[in-house]
Amino acid sequence: MASERQVGRQSAEGKRGAPAPALARVGSPLGGILTHAFLLVAGLAVAFPFYWMLVTSLKTPAETTQLPPTLFPQTLTWDNYAEVWRAAPFARYFLNTVFIAGSVTLGVLVTAALAAHAFARMRFFGRQILFIALLATLMIPFEVLLIPDYILITRLHWEDTYLAMIVPWMANVFGIFLLRQFFLGIPGELWEAALLDGCGHLTYLFRVALPLARSGLSVVAIVTFLGSWNALLWPLVVVTRRPEIRPIQLGLATFTTEFGVYFHLVMAAATLTILPVVALFLLAQRQFVESIARSGVKG
Amino acid sequence: MDLLHWLDVPADWRRMPAHRRRRFVRESLGAYGFLLPTLVIIGVFHLFAIFFAVYISLHKWSILKESYVGLANYADLLRDPQFRHSLGVTLWYVVGTVPVGLVLALGVAVLLFRPIRGRGFYRTLFFLPYVTSLVAAAAVWQWMYNPDYGVLNLALTKLGLPPQRWLLEPQGVFQLALAPAGITLPAWAAGPSLALVCIIVMSIWSGLGFNVIVYLAGLGAIPKELQEAARVDGASEWGVFRHITVPLLSPTTFFLVIIATIRAFQAFNQIYVMAPNDPTTQTLTLFIFQTFYASSRAGYGAAAAMALFVILLLLTILQMRLGQERVSYGE
Known part of the structure; x- marks a missing residue:
């Protein structure tokens, strides 16, 4: 409404001045x-x-x-790169991160697809309450979870393990909501046809819904992978005594502290750290940009 | 009845034949099978954790639980000068990153929205810092800010300006700006430290791409007819921007302000890498981390984290309220 009023005002002003040629909008x-x-x-x-x-x-x-x-x-x-390679186990950090970020991403895809299907196509006891409870967890800042989750990890005796870096992040509410949106967008006739053919929920999910929700899956995968690859705070807290399981960001942060004055080495290490993600980004730019724009828009 | 509705039990449950009841129960069990992994993980590490955090915050708790202290941790927080200082630092950080970051992003997005040559290239370029890890980016900026060999001091000396100590400068920027004139400001008016401003600049650089992309999506959703009609009526480019584009983008801006504010409150990685031990850059997140990690005070740290949570909740509610009044959805 407000905007229409303003358009009106604009045109009134326009009439007073000389009419601008329509071509002007191509840009002077x-x-x-x-x-x-x-x-x-x-x-x-x-x-x-x-x-x-x-x-x-x-x-x-x-x-x-x-x-x-x-x-x-x-x-x-190229000597700096060779020296970085010798000074710290960056290859190991790299493999650790591929393993951690890969497992987290795979885990999120599976848990989110299952949960999203339940919310999209199943009627069950307590559905709304669960939905609201999950939605509410999106409001919790990570800092609030840091201390209780760390204490939980110590009770599970998971300090200094890959499990500590993977398991807590294998489910993701954003992923559930996004995939649910995609699943709801699939015509109901397909589900009914699948039912008539004697298809169960799992068969429908894997044979019909997931292939149709490929772009949703790639959004969830990219956002999760990127978040996991770039995470520092949680690994910093849970990995203290086993340097060999450090993910790459923690490896780089420690390297920066230890070798801070050798800038040529730190810059080589930084280059190695961002290279894989930048390469992925340049290869799949459109998907990256779309995914991240969506991750903000929350489905 | 109402309860049944809330629990998603079919309304005619009592009158339903037994086989249909059994089917509902069976389908419910099936659904919980699908939800099980999510419920276990989110239930333990998010939902239970938040209640556990409250519990921890009510205790004296260092490595292990020691004793119940009620609200003493919260009372201590209110008196703790370090905590209050970190709140001030956080506010400067938010005020420094959010408005400047969004204005810059809007400017870039509006220009990139025009049909110009090299659009795709610029889009990729501006987005690159956002996919780059903050740890690596912070290491690079730290090197550029280096007072002895850094490239920024080279630029300053080339311009005939005095070199700065950048991240190592705990003095307030207003004080620094007025020092040549011989003015000494009281501590409260000295402004954010130059070190914090350095971190703010780096953070704006890092977040620009995300804001640009969201603004581009917002620009794409504005109907072209309005802008064209105004141009035909003789509106200047600036007039179109000011009176049509900006108001119609207000839902996008509103969304970005909320997201950017929340993120700014949670900034950690770049501060941890660039200036971990400088009190003038210790934001609330750093305070929580140091309290817990360096001082092993879990109870006190949990209380500080709850304070952050409450601040973020209040801000979100406030912004939602304001948003409902101010945002124009163009209808």
Whole structure:
């Protein structure tokens, strides 16, 4: 309503001035130049930290601390990467994270698909109450769970295990709601036809619903994987005595503390850490962007 | 009757034939089979945990439970200067990241929404920091902020400005700005420390892509006719933006303000990497973490976490209220 009123006001103002040619909206040359100038400056500012990371990681130790700093390296060397590899078990961190993030993602896909199907296609006792209870957990900030969950983990004797990093995050309410939305979007006739054919819930879910909800699954998978790959706070708390099971972010954070003054090494380690995710992102950009936009929109 | 309805039992339960009752029970059991993994995990690590957190917060609890202390932890929090200080730091952090981040994102999104060359490239570029881990990004920014060899001080000296200590500077930025004029501000007016502002700038950089993407989606949902009609009527580009685009984007802005505020309150990784031990950058999340992790005070930390929870709940309720009054949905 408000907006329509404002449109009215705009047009009143417009009539007073000279009518603008309709073509103006394609953009005056000046507007185009300004747009590009702004985007270019902003783009350079956004890209610079990546450039600086990469360039530093390829500089010799001496050049890294040379004054004034060199914007373009004089000599390029891969030695820093080899040294990082020797100084800390980054390959192991990497494999740990693939295992942890992979298990969490797979777990979330399975638990969320099952629960979403129950909420989408089944009538059962206590359904609304459960739905509201699950919805309410979305409001709980992670910081509140940190201490009780850590104490739970110690009671289970799961400190310093992969289990501690995987099991608590194998179910995800956002995933359930998103997949439920997708399942509700599948025409009811398909479900009825499946019932007539003597199809059970599991068969329908795996043969009919999941293949049709592929894009929903990829949203859940990407968001979960990214969150798990980039997590620091929880691993920091539950992994203290077994450095060999550290995920990569914890490995990098520890490396940064220990080798903080050797910037060429820290930058090489940072590059190694973000490389897999950046590569995945560049390969599947559209899915990434769509998924993350949706993750905010909460289905 | 009402209870039955709330529990999703069919309304005519009492009059239903036995075989239909059995079918409902069977289907309910089946559904719980589907829900079991979710209910166990969410039930234990989220739902039970939140009640457990309240329980812990009512105890003196370091490594193990020691004694019931009622609300003493909460009373101590109110008196704890470190806690109050961390609240102030958190507020500066939120006020620093959210409005600037959203205005920048809106600007970028509006420009990227135009049919310009290189749109896809820019979109990818702006989004890249968001998929980059905060730990790695924080390490890079820490290096750029390095007072001795960092690239930012190189830029300042090239511009003829005095070099800064960036993340190592605990002085307030207002104080720093006025120091050359010989003015000394009282502590409360000194502003956020330069170290905190450095973290704020990095966080804006990191979150920009997400905000841009959501704004682009919002822009795509605005009917073109309104803007075109206004242009035909002679409205300037700025007028269209100010009086049509911005009001019609208000649901998106509203959504982003809530999300960005909640996230800002929860920021941890970048602060932990860039300035873990500086009191001027110790936000509430860092305070909770340090209380629990470094000082092993689980009870006290849990109370502080509950305080964060209450603040976030109140903020969300407040924003919902305001939103209902102010947001225009264009209908």
